[in-house]
Amino acid sequence: KKLGIALVGLGGYAGGQLAPALQQTTNCYLAGIVTGTPSKADEWSKKYNIPEKNIYNYANFDSIKDNPAIDIVYIVLPVALHKEFTIRAAKAGKHVICEKPMALNAADCTEMIEACKKANRMLSIGYRLHFEPHNQEVMRLGQQKVLGKVTAIDTANGFVYGGDPNAWRLKKVLSGGGALMDMGVYSIQGSRYSVGKEPLYVTATEEKTKPDLFKDVDETIFWELEFPDGLKAKGRSSYNNNWGYLKVTAEKGNFELQPAFGYGGIHGSTSAGPMNFPQVNQQALQMDDFARCVINKKPTIVPGEEGRKDMLVIDAIYRSIASGKREKIG
Numbered sequence: 001k002k003l004g005i006a007l008v009g010l011g012g013y014a015g016g017q018l019a020p021a022l023q024q025t026t027n028c029y030l031a032g033i034v035t036g037t038p039s040k041a042d043e044w045s046k047k048y049n050i051p052e053k054n055i056y057n058y059a060n061f062d063s064i065k066d067n068p069a070i071d072i073v074y075i076v077l078p079v080a081l082h083k084e085f086t087i088r089a090a091k092a093g094k095h096v097i098c099e100k101p102m103a104l105n106a107a108d109c110t111e112m113i114e115a116c117k118k119a120n121r122m123l124s125i126g127y128r129l130h131f132e133p134h135n136q137e138v139m140r141l142g143q144q145k146v147l148g149k150v151t152a153i154d155t156a157n158g159f160v161y162g163g164d165p166n167a168w169r170l171k172k173v174l175s176g177g178g179a180l181m182d183m184g185v186y187s188i189q190g191s192r193y194s195v196g197k198e199p200l201y202v203t204a205t206e207e208k209t210k211p212d213l214f215k216d217v218d219e220t221i222f223w224e225l226e227f228p229d230g231l232k233a234k235g236r237s238s239y240n241n242n243w244g245y246l247k248v249t250a251e252k253g254n255f256e257l258q259p260a261f262g263y264g265g266i267h268g269s270t271s272a273g274p275m276n277f278p279q280v281n282q283q284a285l286q287m288d289d290f291a292r293c294v295i296n297k298k299p300t301i302v303p304g305e306e307g308r309k310d311m312l313v314i315d316a317i318y319r320s321i322a323s324g325k326r327e328k329i330g
């Protein structure tokens with residue numbers, strides 16, 4: 001049986017990436033939608049053949065508990081709503097995938113993890129790059145010390161924000177922060193999966209060149225993570241620079257991805273030459289893997305705890321900017 005997924009929040013990512021990916025999955029399919037906009041409900045139900053009984057709004061969402069056609073709820077809302085809808089979905093007896101960044105802060109992540117545990121439901125974060133072959137190769141090279149111990153990491157992710165100045169991404173109450181939350185999370189993840197270890201300390205600074213546009217959230221942040229054994233990972237996030245790379249230096253060679261974090265067009269190389277891996281539909285592989293984990297009652301490789309670990313780093317980066325000091329992570 002294919003598991004039924006309901007997407008919650010039919011914005012850019014749900015419509016542009018997840019719904020098309022769900023046309024390519026084998027263990028799950030787009031069974032339902034949750035939206036506050038009736039016109040979107042009509043449009044999606046026609047386009048994806050979704051029956052009326054599987055369409056919910058934010059007010060009647062909890063009655064999804066009575067719908068056996070929905071096995072997994074996928075939260076694709078602004079960050080501030082991730083916690084509420086993850087907890088409501090778990091209480092409705094559904095397994096949950098929640099988009100990145102997992103929540104406004106690590107304390108909220110803990111509540112989400114506990115709610116899912118209590119409801120005996122699985123929780124996963126939309127970390128699609130764990131299913132992308134070039135990124136998987138970085139994990140293998142770094143974590144298995146194929147080119148020796150990793151001695152330095154340099155990573156950056158960002159884009160020049162040209163969107164709506166009133167969008168939720170620029171409102172701290174809805175986003176929790178700016179480019180660090182939205183884009184920096186990939187670089188933090190990338191640093192962590194390049195070594196398979198957790199950073200202990202961070203020092204960070206902020207730069208703002210467009211204070212009117214980014215009055216409420218961070219524009220560009222520079223940080224340095226300190227891992228055990230003296231390894232340092234430099235990172236940058238920005239809403240004012242087109243960045244997207246992950247460069248790892250090891251004792252016997254280097255490896256890097258550039259572009260590193262996109263939906264496609266990932267390019268990787270090592271000091272021996274280019275990596276040679278196919279481009280894949282990351283979202284389809286990610287959702288199929290989670291569905292398989294649910295069916296087989298096996299843990300996911302991208303559980304809520306993974307999202308929480310990145311939020312611990314993000315919390316410490318914001319603390320470091322506020323204090324002007326090196327901060328302990330966790």
Ligand code: NAD
Pocket residue numbers: 009010011012013014036075076077078079081099100101126127128168174182
């Ligand atoms: P979006 O603005 O395009 O969509 C957000 C949706 O939430 C809209 O349909 C909007 O109507 C709805 N919504 C419900 N309540 C809202 C409220 N109070 N204020 C504003 N909108 C509200 O955003 P998006 O780019 O689709 O991002 C959604 C989530 O997906 C975010 O957590 C984002 O970080 C994540 N995302 C992940 C990836 C990835 O590659 N994994 C890519 C893009 C976005």
